[in-house]
Amino acid sequence: MTASSTASSPAASETGDPLLLTPGPLTTSRTVKAAMVHDWGSRDANFIAINRSVLTRLVRIANGSDDWATVPMQGSGTFAVEAMLTTFVPADGEVLVLINGAYGKRAKRILDIAGRRTVVHETAEDTPPDLAAVEALLASNPSITHVFTVHCETTSGILNPIAQIGALAARYGKGYLVDSMSAFGALPIDVQAMHIDAVAASSNKCIEGVPGLGFVICRVEALKRTQGNATTLVLDLHDQWLNMEKTSQYRFTPPTHVIVAFHQALDEFDAEGGVAGRGGRYRNNCRILLDGMRALGFRPLLADALQAPIIVTFHMPEDPLFVFAQFYESLKARGFVIYPGKLTVADSFRIGCIGRIGEKEMRAALAAIGEVLEEMGMVGQIEKTA
Numbered sequence: 001m002t003a004s005s006t007a008s009s010p011a012a013s014e015t016g017d018p019l020l021l022t023p024g025p026l027t028t029s030r031t032v033k034a035a036m037v038h039d040w041g042s043r044d045a046n047f048i049a050i051n052r053s054v055l056t057r058l059v060r061i062a063n064g065s066d067d068w069a070t071v072p073m074q075g076s077g078t079f080a081v082e083a084m085l086t087t088f089v090p091a092d093g094e095v096l097v098l099i100n101g102a103y104g105k106r107a108k109r110i111l112d113i114a115g116r117r118t119v120v121h122e123t124a125e126d127t128p129p130d131l132a133a134v135e136a137l138l139a140s141n142p143s144i145t146h147v148f149t150v151h152c153e154t155t156s157g158i159l160n161p162i163a164q165i166g167a168l169a170a171r172y173g174k175g176y177l178v179d180s181m182s183a184f185g186a187l188p189i190d191v192q193a194m195h196i197d198a199v200a201a202s203s204n205k206c207i208e209g210v211p212g213l214g215f216v217i218c219r220v221e222a223l224k225r226t227q228g229n230a231t232t233l234v235l236d237l238h239d240q241w242l243n244m245e246k247t248s249q250y251r252f253t254p255p256t257h258v259i260v261a262f263h264q265a266l267d268e269f270d271a272e273g274g275v276a277g278r279g280g281r282y283r284n285n286c287r288i289l290l291d292g293m294r295a296l297g298f299r300p301l302l303a304d305a306l307q308a309p310i311i312v313t314f315h316m317p318e319d320p321l322f323v324f325a326q327f328y329e330s331l332k333a334r335g336f337v338i339y340p341g342k343l344t345v346a347d348s349f350r351i352g353c354i355g356r357i358g359e360k361e362m363r364a365a366l367a368a369i370g371e372v373l374e375e376m377g378m379v380g381q382i383e384k385t386a
C-alpha cells in the first residue's frame with residue numbers, strides 16, 4: 001500500500017493512518033503502539049524495571065558515564081525544556097540564549113516568565129550563531145552563568161554547532177544547557193566531549209515513541225547544586241531526581257503506557273543500529289526528499305551544509321496557481337501530512353524526514369506531490385524537471 005501514490009489508494013502507515021511528515025508527533029511502528037495494550041500500576045515492579053532501563057539507555061545514547069543521570073518529566077518536550085532551564089538556572093543566574101528560531105525564542109520566554117536574566121544572541125532563521133560574537137558576549141559579560149542553545153532548530157531544520165558552542169562555554173566556565181529535542185537519537189551528541197551540563201529531549205521525536213514524556217540528561221554534579229532553584233513544584237528536576245533515587249518512583253502519576261512504548265521504541269532503535277543506523281535512515285530520507293523536491297522545482301531554504309536530516313523547509317512557490325491549503329489537503333487525501341512553515345524570513349512549508357518512514361514512503365510522498373502539482377495546473381513547476 002505505501003508504495004502506491006494514486007489518489008484512489010492513499011499511502012499509509014502500518015495501521016492505515018496517514019504518514020506524518022511533520023516535526024512530531026510522528027508515525028510510529030505497529031509494535032510501539034501495541035506495547036500500550038496493557039495496564040500497569042505505577043508501583044508495579046515490572047513497570048519500575050522498564051522505567052529504570054529507559055532512563056539508563058538514554059544516558060548511553062548521549063555518551064554519558066555513571067556521572068550522568070536521566071531525569072524524566074511528564075508532559076511534552078517543552079515541559080522538559082522549562083524544567084531544565086528553571087532548575088539549572090538559579091534566581092541570580094543569567095543565561096546567554098542563542099536564538100535562530102521559535103524554540104530559542106520559547107526558551108527566552110520561559111526564562112523571562114521565571115524572572116531569570118538573559119543576554120540574547122539572535123541570528124536569522126537560516127543563519128547559525130556567530131561564534132566570534134558569542135565569544136565576545138561571554139568575554140564582556142562575566143555575570144553570565146549559563147549558555148543555552150538548540151541542537152536542530154526545528155523551525156527551519158538548521159543544524160547548530162553545539163560542540164563549538166560547548167567548547168566556548170567550557171573555556172569561559174559557564175554551564176551549558178541544550179535543547180536537542182528534534183535531533184536526539186538521530187544526530188550524535190556527546191555530553192562529555194561537548195561539556196554539556198543538561199540536555200533535554202522527548203519520547204516522540206527521533207526515538208520514535210509516542211508523545212507524553214520529556215527527559216533531561218543531567219551531569220549529576222551540576223544537578224546536585226540545583227536544589228531550591230526551581231520555580232514550580234512539578235518542574236523541579238532536582239526533586240524529581242532525588243525522589244526517583246530514593247523510591248524508584250515518580251512523584252506524580254507517570255504516563256505508564258507512554259513509558260512502556262518508549263522502552264519498545266528503544267529496543268527498535270538499538271536493533272536499527274542506534275544513532276548511526278537511525279541517523280543514516282533519516283539522512284537517506286532527507287537526500288531523497290531534497291533531490292525529488294528540487295526536481296519538481298521547489299527551493300529549500302537552507303544550504304545543504306546547514307541542513308539537519310530532520311525536517312526540510314521549502315520556499316512557497318510564487319506561482320499564483322499554488323494554493324498551500326489545497327496542496328496540504330490534497331496531500332493529506334493521498335495519505336501524507338506535511339507541516340506549515342513558522343518562519344519570519346520567508347513564506348514556507350516543511351516536510352519531515354523522521355519517524356517510521358523510509359525510502360519507499362519518501363518516494364511515494366514525492367510522487368503524490370507531483371500529482372498534486374499537476375492537479376493544481378502547475379505545469380511550469382513540473383516541466384523544470386523534464
Ligand SMILES: *Cc1c(COP(=O)(O)O)cnc(C)c1O
Pocket residue numbers: 023024076077078079081103150152153154179180181182202
Ligand atoms: C518539538 C520540539 C520541542 C518540544 O515541543 P513540544 O511541542 O513541547 O513537544 C522543543 N524544542 C525543539 C527544538 C523541538 O523540535
